Amino acid sequence: MTFGKILSLSLLLFLGGIALVGSTPPREARAQESPQAASKPPQFDLEAYQFGFLRKGPNHGTGTKEEADKVQAGHMANIQKMGRSGKLMAAGPMGDDGNLRGIFLFKASAEEAKAMAAEDPAIQAGRLVLDLHAWQGPKGIGAKLMDEFRKDPNVKMTMTRYFLALLTREPKAPPAADMRKLELDHLWSVRRMLDAKKFVAAGPFNAGDLRGLFVITAASLEEAKAIVDADPAVKAGQLRVELHPWWVAKEVWP
Secondary structure: OOHHHOOOOOOOOOOOOOOOOOOOOHHHHHHOOOOOHHHOOOOOOEEEEEEEEEEEOOOOOOOOHHHHHHHHHHHHHHHHHHHHOOOEEEEEEEOOOOOEEEEEEEOOOHHHHHHHHHOOHHHHOOOEEEEEEEEEEEOOOOHHHHHHHHHOOOOOOOEEEEEEEEEEEOOOOOOHHHHHHHHHHHHHHHHHHHHOOOEEEEEEEOOOOEEEEEEEOOOOHHHHHHHHHOOHHHHOOOEEEEEEEEEEEHHHOO
């Protein structure tokens, strides 16, 4: 399956300003999770991306089938072009039928990402609109796969269903004395989920209502919901969860 056959992607939240820097190998992270170590935040190896939500545009679902097929062909060709540029690191469609249709993940500036997406025929036709957010995610998403794709456009990509959990912060905050512990419990929970491969990616958004996301490995929506509901910040009612099935090549994950 070529890159043109796929269309979306790939948190560590800042509940109160904890900086997530550096790199902690999984085994070391588990070994350090003693009561004393857990009094300090775990470390994560993150880098900057542009996370693009493709949502229904004003002309979504309009026009003839022939027009729709032409736009779709152009849309897939533009995905191929962005992949060859080395700046689109992952792309893929949502597995449900809501307003959110797919994801573009860029390793580029916001201006570069917007310029590339603006050439997409589906966006030009008003069938899709791009909602772009600065995101911090695991280092190296899509890097190896995109290197292979530029050498061979027919490189194997295995489309796999994950579950994308989008997290927004509830306006009511716990008492200040409880916030620090909740932050640490949340961050260590994310660290454990990454180490256990229950999350293939997690990271914070830099601004706006969205606080972060998890990309969850699960057999069903129910299992994914149980995993994310166990997060201490979600359980405490400090984070609201929006959950979507999402298809993306498993080879993009570092």
